[in-house]
Amino acid sequence: MPPKTQPKKPRKPLTPLQRKQQKRKYELIHKATVKSQYYKTLNKDAEAGEDTPDYVKEIFGTPERTIDKDGNVVELERENVEEEDQVFDLDEESSSEEEEDEKDDNEETQRLNKRQKRLEAMTRLPKPNPFKTQLQVREKRKLDSQQEKEERQKSFKEAKKARVEYYKGRSEERTKMLAKTKKGQPKMASQMDVLLGKIQKSMN
16 A cells, blocks of 8 residues: 555745745845855956956955066055145235234124123113013902902801800800709709899890
8 A cells, every 4th residue: 555645734824024034045045146156257267367357356455466577466556646845935924814813803893792782682671571461460369369368267267266155155054054953953043143144145
């Protein structure tokens, strides 16, 4: 009997990260193959005796070579050209000094002008406040509300004091009216005092 072939499992779809990695991998492989082929062709050209092109020299920075008097291949040495000595004229120097002096004078005058302008700006009268009326109304409202608050607090304190005195007098009156002797009889003297006090208050 032939061996049983196992069914192939379906591949899972690649995630975006895996796709990106795979793409990068293929790009690197492609670049490496192109580079290797390029270097192989360069080596073949060098073996065949062909010179490297100019653009390769520019890219890879190969040194330029020349043939010296003896016929040997030597790297090209560029001589540094010395700068020519500059000749200064006395007239030019004097004119430049005069220009510098004029510039300094102009700068000083500008500074003085700026300083004067600053002083003038500082001494100017302040501009009238456009919100003066609104501020006055606000202050007035604030004072009125503060006075009302103080009056409310004062009236509340007075009412509280009167309430305390009233309840205190009522409790005293009640204790006098409910006072009893040892035998449980009401004390008439205390009741008479309470009634007398009420009569005097009503007469006043």
